[in-house]
Amino acid sequence: MTARKPYRAQRRLYLFRPPAYGRAMFDIKAIRENPKAFDDAWARRGVEPQTARILERDQLIRKAKGMVQEAEAARNAASKQIGLAMREGRKDDAEKLKAEVAGAKNVIAALGTQLEGEQRELHDMLSGLPNLPADDVPHGAGEEDNVELAKWGEPRSFDFTPKAHDDLGEALGQMDFETAAKMSGSRFVVLRGQLARLDRALAAMMLDMQTGEGFEETAPPLLVWPKAMEGTGQLPKFAEDSYSTAEHFLIPTAEVSLTNTVRESILPVDALPKRMTAHTPCFRSEAGSAGRDTKGMIRQHQFNKVELVSICAPEQSDDEHKNMLRCAEAVLQRLELPYRVMELCTGDLGFGARKTYDLEVWLPSQDTYREISSISNCGDFQARRMAARYKAGEKDNRFVHTLNGSGLAVGRTLVAVLENYQREDGRIDVPKALVPYMGGAEIIG
Template sequence: MHDIRLIRTDPAAFDAALARRGAEPASSAILAIDEQRREVQTKMQEGQSRRNDASKAIGKAMGQGDTGAAEALKAEVAKLKETLPALEAEEKALTQKQADALAALPNLPAEDVPMGEDENDNVEVSRWGTPRSFDFEAKEHPDFAPALGLDFETAAQISGARFVFMRGQMARLNRALGAFMLDMQDKAGFTECVPPLLVKDEALFGTGQLPKFAEDLFRTTDDRWLIPTAEVSLTNAVREQIVDNAALPMKLTALTPCFRSEAGAAGKDTRGLIRQHQFDKVELVAITTPEASEAMHEEMTAAAEAVLQALELPYRKMLLCTGDMGFSARKTYDLEVWLPGQNTYREISSISNCGDFQARRMNARFKPEGSKKTEFLHTLNGSGLAVGRTLVAVLENGQNADGSVTLPSALVPYMGGIDTLEPA
């Protein structure tokens, strides 16, 4: 959500920032609604004030025996009581219209975010690790992992496309990865949480998924929503609150299933685990002050990178351009892991600084030291990591010619001493 006061102050700058994201100018339409709303509000306040003054004057006129003046005042009060509800309704409708217009606009990009239209314009910041050289042709995981317990056919019979049924050592590896990631994020100072998987409209509005991205979500019969990411539940933990300074920064993590309809992904990544309707993910969320959010963004990115490094998975860090960022983000780093089966890097984590964009939608605030006024918090979120995509990376980077997979040493304790997955 955007601050209407900033749009009033410099509408040209606001439109210029929207243009960097490829969005049309919006300040003129929003300010027209705002002006109309303020005019109605002024009329309403003047009417309320006059009603109160006239009501007081009735008693005075009656006390002075001036019945004519008293009757005239009574008539005026009666008329105001008729007209004020209409003004109040109009003011309420215009306030909602303005809020809806503001809510439809994406966050404004930070100044250091590069201009661009899509992923081809993202900027590589750094790389870690060297992709392994194979003495055989590396395969994609759907071509060898079914023998290790990755069952897409059974899942399709039960649930349809974009689901998986894991058995035995594959199921254990999935569980091991989640536990390993949680332990890594615990060491990085994140508090483990078990949040709800079903949320109300207000929660998804707060983090920016509603109303614009409803088609990407699954809705239940009782009008709740399955979370697309634990970002929704964790970030909304401060909804409608004034957070105590002593609690900041608030760093939260959770391992949860995530549910996405993938409405805009028809024909993309139809094989394997890359794009599923249901998947596990370790989410990272930070709630902090405006002054600390940039440093927190770097800290969270480093926490996600540490998992990849511990698993010995080559990756690159990308700074997303203005045209490739998510709706709520003002700056995003993507971590892309090397997948030898595809011979390319694929996204495994996005870490975003949302500034005060989500906090305004949630009305989440804090009171700076020495100040009597509250300010909106800054929120950040990212994957630490997506379990399914990490599993793909472990399988493809550790694959052997005989169909087995050598596991990273960091996972062996979580696998009960198993260091190699063997085909059944």
């Protein structure tokens, strides 16, 4: 039995979405004025030149639109005449005009179908294109070209061979993959006792810290419509990475829900920056990662995460980005977990991001740093997709900038605590900051 195959539902969902907001996905005027800038920027992240075919389509659309509008204007004018003629009892004049309108209607219908097709094509073209990297993002092909910006803390030296978190958890009898597999398959886990509590304690501490930084605690929907997923950039390209029901997608991150809170709205400037945080489960099918991190809790279909989202004005977003990085770092520092800050190169940037910092925590069993948070500035990329704007002045509505970051991934933080705080006998010291959240317990096991 192959368990997971909800693709059909997903495709159906996606095709049924209304075609709203497609045209604004990228600044088409800016592309017309300076196509090279766009192609160059895309090239930096390995995307073929796109503007030629975009502009070609744009030309066709504008031409067709002009003709449609002309025909519509003619129809409207004639219709008004008909109304007048009818009122004045000039029946035959009205009939003559009706014939005229019928002609215009044929033109409108024919051109309209063509126009619709072209607009859809442009929409599909644009919606599948990633964000442009910021100018200062280091160039690179992939993960190996990311740049280390900072290192914090000293990896602990063990006088015994440190165990992997799943060995520790299973030995404690509080991390049970086998039982989870009986009901849900691989990449699920049952946590029990102190480890279940540790998961909650970590989330609670993170939430307390982030709300203390001015992020408003939010409890959003976990199931969202396709258009919300398109808004943040999960669709159309990554449908197979997500789970769906008959009409909803399960959020792969609270970024989707939190960012979409401002969709289709025009915010007053003084509401910015709007900072939100949420502790939610996240659901990912991990379609493309067969065989990677199959052991342990590093890569699960379901995990908890405390997410940070900020909606702000364009001129605020760089500062906002650094602030969110600081807020995420603060959690690792408070837990005294060694980590490093990476700046992603153009080749490793996510679909919607124009600049991203990753936080990687030290995992002794793997003798390496592993991603625990990813903090991205999406610029106006998502805002354009969901029509999220702010009032910059009278008659001056502009797209907001959106940022998101983990503050932090709870599951991976639990992994890091287990591995970094393990004792030779397999028990785990509770990080000092976490003791109050663990009901005073200073040790697990």
